[in-house]
Amino acid sequence: xxxxxxxxxxxxxxxxxxxxxxxxxxxxxxxxxxxxxxxxxxxxxxxxxxxxxxxxxxxxxxxxxxxxxxxxxxxxxxxxxxxxxxxxxxxxxxxxxxxxxxxxxxxxxxxxxxxxxxxxxxxxxxxxxxxxxxxxxxxxxxxxxxxxxxxxxxxxxxxxxxxxxxxxxxxxxxxxxxxxxxxxxxxxxxxxxxxxxxxxxxxxxxxxxxxxxxxxxxxxxxxxxxxxxxxxxxxxxxxxxxxxxxxxxxxxxxxxxxxxxxxxxxxxxxx
Amino acid sequence: xxxxxxxxxxxxxxxxxxxxxxxxxxxxxxxxxxxxxxxxxxxxxxxxxxxxxxxxxxxxxxxxxxxxxxxxxxxxxxxxxxxxxxxxxxxxxxxxxxxxxxxxxxxxxxxxxxxxxxxxxxxxxxxxxxxxxxxxxxxxxxxxxxxxxxxxxxxxxxxxxxxxxxxxxxxxxxxxxxxxxxxxxxxxxxxxxxxxxxxxxxxxxxxxxxxxxxxxxxxxxxxxxxxxxxxxxxxxxxxxxxxxxxxxxxxxxxxxxxxxxxxxxxxxxxx
Amino acid sequence: xxxxxxxxxxxxxxxxxxxxxxxxxxxxxxxxxxxxxxxxxxxxxxxxxxxxxxxxxxxxxxxxxxxxxxxxxxxxxxxxxxxxxxxxxxxxxxxxxxxxxxxxxxxxxxxxxxxxxxxxxxxxxxxxxxxxxxxxxxxxxxxxxxxxxxxxxxxxxxxxxxxxxxxxxxxxxxxxxxxxxxxxxxxxxxxxxxxxxxxxxxxxxxxxxxxxxxxxxxxxxxxxxxxxxxxxxxxxxxxxxxxxxxxxxxxxxxxxxxxxxxxxxxxxxxx
Numbered sequence: 001x002x003x004x005x006x007x008x009x010x011x012x013x014x015x016x017x018x019x020x021x022x023x024x025x026x027x028x029x030x031x032x033x034x035x036x037x038x039x040x041x042x043x044x045x046x047x048x049x050x051x052x053x054x055x056x057x058x059x060x061x062x063x064x065x066x067x068x069x070x071x072x073x074x075x076x077x078x079x080x081x082x083x084x085x086x087x088x089x090x091x092x093x094x095x096x097x098x099x100x101x102x103x104x105x106x107x108x109x110x111x112x113x114x115x116x117x118x119x120x121x122x123x124x125x126x127x128x129x130x131x132x133x134x135x136x137x138x139x140x141x142x143x144x145x146x147x148x149x150x151x152x153x154x155x156x157x158x159x160x161x162x163x164x165x166x167x168x169x170x171x172x173x174x175x176x177x178x179x180x181x182x183x184x185x186x187x188x189x190x191x192x193x194x195x196x197x198x199x200x201x202x203x204x205x206x207x208x209x210x211x212x213x214x215x216x217x218x219x220x221x222x223x224x225x226x227x228x229x230x231x232x233x234x235x236x237x238x239x240x241x242x243x244x245x246x247x248x249x250x251x252x253x254x255x256x257x258x259x260x261x262x263x264x265x266x267x268x269x270x271x
Numbered sequence: 272x273x274x275x276x277x278x279x280x281x282x283x284x285x286x287x288x289x290x291x292x293x294x295x296x297x298x299x300x301x302x303x304x305x306x307x308x309x310x311x312x313x314x315x316x317x318x319x320x321x322x323x324x325x326x327x328x329x330x331x332x333x334x335x336x337x338x339x340x341x342x343x344x345x346x347x348x349x350x351x352x353x354x355x356x357x358x359x360x361x362x363x364x365x366x367x368x369x370x371x372x373x374x375x376x377x378x379x380x381x382x383x384x385x386x387x388x389x390x391x392x393x394x395x396x397x398x399x400x401x402x403x404x405x406x407x408x409x410x411x412x413x414x415x416x417x418x419x420x421x422x423x424x425x426x427x428x429x430x431x432x433x434x435x436x437x438x439x440x441x442x443x444x445x446x447x448x449x450x451x452x453x454x455x456x457x458x459x460x461x462x463x464x465x466x467x468x469x470x471x472x473x474x475x476x477x478x479x480x481x482x483x484x485x486x487x488x489x490x491x492x493x494x495x496x497x498x499x500x501x502x503x504x505x506x507x508x509x510x511x512x513x514x515x516x517x518x519x520x521x522x523x524x525x526x527x528x529x530x531x532x533x534x535x536x537x538x539x540x541x542x
Numbered sequence: 543x544x545x546x547x548x549x550x551x552x553x554x555x556x557x558x559x560x561x562x563x564x565x566x567x568x569x570x571x572x573x574x575x576x577x578x579x580x581x582x583x584x585x586x587x588x589x590x591x592x593x594x595x596x597x598x599x600x601x602x603x604x605x606x607x608x609x610x611x612x613x614x615x616x617x618x619x620x621x622x623x624x625x626x627x628x629x630x631x632x633x634x635x636x637x638x639x640x641x642x643x644x645x646x647x648x649x650x651x652x653x654x655x656x657x658x659x660x661x662x663x664x665x666x667x668x669x670x671x672x673x674x675x676x677x678x679x680x681x682x683x684x685x686x687x688x689x690x691x692x693x694x695x696x697x698x699x700x701x702x703x704x705x706x707x708x709x710x711x712x713x714x715x716x717x718x719x720x721x722x723x724x725x726x727x728x729x730x731x732x733x734x735x736x737x738x739x740x741x742x743x744x745x746x747x748x749x750x751x752x753x754x755x756x757x758x759x760x761x762x763x764x765x766x767x768x769x770x771x772x773x774x775x776x777x778x779x780x781x782x783x784x785x786x787x788x789x790x791x792x793x794x795x796x797x798x799x800x801x802x803x804x805x806x807x808x809x810x811x812x813x
Contacts, residue, residue, distance in 0.1 A: 021583070022293040022564040022567060022583075023567050023568055023571050023581075023583050024568060024571075025293060025294050026294055026295060026297060026298070026467065026468070026568060027514075027568070029294050029295075029467035029468075030466065030467050030513055030514050030517065033465045033466065033467060033513055034465070034512060034513050034514070038408060039294075039467065040364070040367075041292070041293075041294050041334070041335050042335065042364075042368065043335060043337065044336060044337035044338060044370060046368075046369070046370050047336065047337075047368050047370040047371065050367075050368040050369060050370070051364075051367060051368050054367060054368075063583070064583050064584065064585060065586060065589065066585065066586035066589075066610060067586060067610075068337060068338075093582070093584075093593075096582075096592075096593060096596060097584065097588075097589050097592040097593050097596075098588070098592060099586060099588050099589040099592070100589065137580060194575045194576070194796070195572065195575065196568060196571035196572050196575060196581065197568070197571075240793060241576060241789075241790075241792060241793025241794065241795070241796030241797060242572055242575055242576050242792065242793070242796050243569075243572050243576070243788070243789035243790075243791075243792035243793050243796075244789050244790070244793050246514070246572065247512075247514035247515050247518065247789065248512075248514075248515070249514075250512060250513065250514035251511060251512025251513070251514050251515050252512065253512070254465070254512030254513050254514075255512060293564040296564060296565050297565055297566060297568060297569070297738065297739070298785075300565050300566075300738035300739075301737065301738050301784055301785050301788065304736045304737065304738060304784055305736070305783060305784050305785070309679060310565075310738065311635070311638075312563070312564075312565050312605070312606050313606065313635075313639070314606060314608065315607060315608035315609060315641060317639075317640070317641050318607065318608075318639050318641040318642065321638075321639040321640060321641070322635075322638060322639050325638060325639075339608060339609075517785070518783075518785035518786050518789065519783075519785075519786070520785075521783060521784065521785035522782060522783025522784070522785050522786050523783065524783070525736070525783030525784050525785075526783060
């Protein structure tokens with residue numbers, strides 16, 4: 001049922017503006033192209049606002065934020081919101097430093113994001129106003145497991161309710177929720193954590209999926225999670241190291257159709 | 272006949288300074304190494320001017336321009352021109368925002384570029400002072416086709432005449448022209464458009480080709496176009512997605528000799 | 543004997559902060575993950591200091607330095623030193639421009655680096671206060687060979703003595719020395735010079751190796767050199783171009799164990 005949202009990305013081919021970190025930006029661009037969207041990057045404040053205006057989605061990722069790009073995030077974010085574009089926040093490293101935590105909290109306060117996507121520690125930091133993050137990786141104590149699933153699903157729904165945003169808390173088990181429904185998605189492989197930027201890539205395509213499916217943003221965000229996870233499964237080969245695995249994941253998405261997603265996505269919906 | 276210009280790059284191994292976007296910069300560096308040149312990147316204004324001085328070519332790409340790097344473009348550009356180095360402009364996204372359009376127009380006004388390389392929309396924007404660009408991709412209405420070939424060839428020759436630069440308008444059909452001659456090159460594959468940065472890579476190696484062939488800059492620029500397009504053809508495998516295809520194109524160039532180019536380049540010259 | 547230092551990286555999984563250039567940063571992140579470490583990048587002055595505090599090593603690479611990132615290098619460097627973290631300098635292009643030379647010299651004057659890793663021209667520039675660099679590549683006249691080996695080993699030991707840092711001068715023959723001992727390592731292949739960023743990658747993992755082996759920093763730095771060189775040997779395939787070779791080197795490190803290093807490292811120790 002989630003495959004149609006990928007098919008719509010390929011049909012609409014949304015132009016997605018990414019204000020994102022320079023570590024994984026090339027992979028974000030290529031995975032957007034792989035799923036049928038078009039990427040553009042601009043991070044000077046003047047330029048960012050105008051580039052956002054010609055796009056249909058804005059992906060804000062604070063991975064290597066600085067004073068100049070933070071200004072761009074607020075200006076482009078306000079423009080995207082004004083124009084009704086898909087608007088996503090990836091609060092990379094929120095909880096790991098004052099600047100990251102404050103910037104992410106201020107962005108959430110100033111803007112109404114369609115989706116906030118992060119790992120468990122980042123989302124907790126935003127929801128609770130403080131948190132601990134092991135660098136850009138989640139603290140193990142924060143992980144979603146079958147033992148705390150009901151509790152965590154309530155937690156993300158509550159945060160979705162208070163922000164008005166879809167919350168995508170991703171890890172071994174992925175939760176994608178609005179105030180009432182929570183998708184629990186079990187695709188993916190642990191080896192994806194040994195590649196830099198699979199989270200950033202997911203945020204990129206999730207922006208494209210919500211831009212191309214404005215009437216079904218929750219399902220579209222869940223579909224993006226399933227696409228990334230399923231690509232990680234199908235691209236996996238125990239003989240490949242992490243550099244090749246990275247390429248094979250993007251390659252896999254390049255060939256995905258809605259049918260592949262419908263056949264491979266493993267999820268349930270908690271109401 | 273175009274192969275010798277690649278052979279000369281391998282002989283001379285020019286050091287090429289790139290003030291370029293952070294999205295595709297790694298691929299630009301690797302493709303320069305693949306064709307026998309050496310890359311260096313510096314974008315602080317003080318540093319950029321001095322680094323340009325030790326190089327033999329400067330590739331200015333405005334893909335993720337900002338206030339600081341724009342200053343570097345002007346200062347390094349003036350130094351490159353003063354020293355008689357190969358000087359190329361890639362006006363990424365000109366027409367898509369005021370800052371991009373204005374910066375590209377100001378650069379063309381201030382500096383005499385050996386080559387200006389862009390897609391049809393970017394070149395039109397520079398030639399006409401205004402334009403529409405679908406982000407960093409060309410507007411379909413601007414594409415060169417067999418129907419408008421004579422008109423477009425005249426257009427690029429006219430713009431070459433008025434700027435004194437070689438104009439490389441690249442797309443499905445590539446045009447590389449000075450005021451009198453226009454190379455029409457038909458290498459490449461449409462799937463190259465699903466990889467981020469093939470245009471940026473082309474600008475990088477085109478700078479190296481013109482630096483290594485100062486007496487034959489037009490032919491050298493045309494040769495770079497043929498090299499990139501032919502690599503796209505020979506590296507193509509329908510089983511590979513866009514991430515692997517990207518690597519295979521650079522790999523192909525790594526092994527190219529002048530003979531391969533002479534055997535595979537498909538072009539005509541309109542006088 | 544050098545394999546245990548890799549095993550320790552995998553055991554400890556150190557978090558390494560990299561203030562590094564945007565050209566090769568993605569490869570640095572993936573190679574750190576490949577060897578069992580975790581990368582994080584932050585280059586805004588406020589953020590950089592705090593991110594350093596949660597890490598156990600700091601890798602400062604001046605490859606695309608600018609005013610803002612230089613300030614971050616000094617502040618984060620001082621914090622890393624205060625906290626006793628592993629601290630490495632990669633003086634990319636020192637000798638090629640005033641800003642690079644001055645920044646590298648000032649950093650060496652202000653901070654006590656555990657390791658300074660560069661090519662022969664960069665290290666000479668730092669040791670002698672002036673130098674010539676062919677862009678980011680070493681001048682051929684500076685290369686270490688069997689003819690000048692004793693002289694160069696003395697040179698790096700002297701510079702190690704005067705700075706109190708381990709000096710890693712890498713090239714066809716690699717020297718890694720403190721004031722008394724000099725590892726001479728003969729792994730690697732010349733084709734690695736046709737890939738952008740193998741030096742940057744080495745600096746990244748060397749920071750992780752010294753962070754994970756605080757009691758044996760010299761051996762750990764030498765081990766990192768052997769790991770990178772051996773990966774270059776085992777990943778080499780004459781049919782692959784430089785883009786694929788780049789990926790295969792990172793892939794090789796992903797599967798390395800201490801035993802592989804013990805079996806393949808080729809080195810002697812000059813006392």
